[in-house]
Amino acid sequence: AQKVTQAQTEISVVEKEDVTLDCVYETRDTTYYLFWYKQPPSGELVFLIRRNSFDEQNEISGRYSWNFQKSTSSFNFTITASQVVDSAVYFCALRPYGQNFVFGPGTRLSVLP
């Protein structure tokens, strides 16, 4: 069975703090893709990153970074020096090859000024 767990329901930090959002996935497929999406208070879903199961290189994009570890089935997302505009619900998702998406329940991040 495919499953995505985001154990942190809500996180609250003060601006400029670093914060890591955890994502653990389950799949028996050897080829799969992992994603993160952001849903700001306005409600739209914004694509952030896509990684395939054969590429375990960490990725950095500005203040965002992603740590993919197949050994622990985790795909964690870190925001460095958080800002109020980072306040949103963040979804981790799994897409096994040839199959549909499986989304985690989401983590609500609140960045306080």
Place this chain on the structure above:
Amino acid sequence: NAGVTQTPKFQVLKTGQSMTLQCAQDMNHEYMSWYRQDPGMGLRLIHYSVGAGITDQGEVPNGYNVSRSTTEDFPLRLLSAAPSQTSVYFCASSYDVLRTNTGELFFGEGSRLTVL
């Protein structure tokens, strides 16, 4: 470039009424899907389509119908609305080479439906 367009953005229905949520994409994506978002449950797949003329059920299909007569359009029909269908609905599409289902999803802005 409009991307994925959903209408209406808001709708209030009475129990038993029917309605159609419209979804159109202009990216020539083969894969299209409908999700519902409920608090604490993430996004759950209702129906999906891998190309014109092909549809299939997702995780929570009961009470919903879809059709895919063109590549661009993928309407979602509520046959007889129930309060349990109160939710936010998202249409999404992706570009998948040879139907490999590996692309990222592009989402519409969402439709908030309330069933009284």
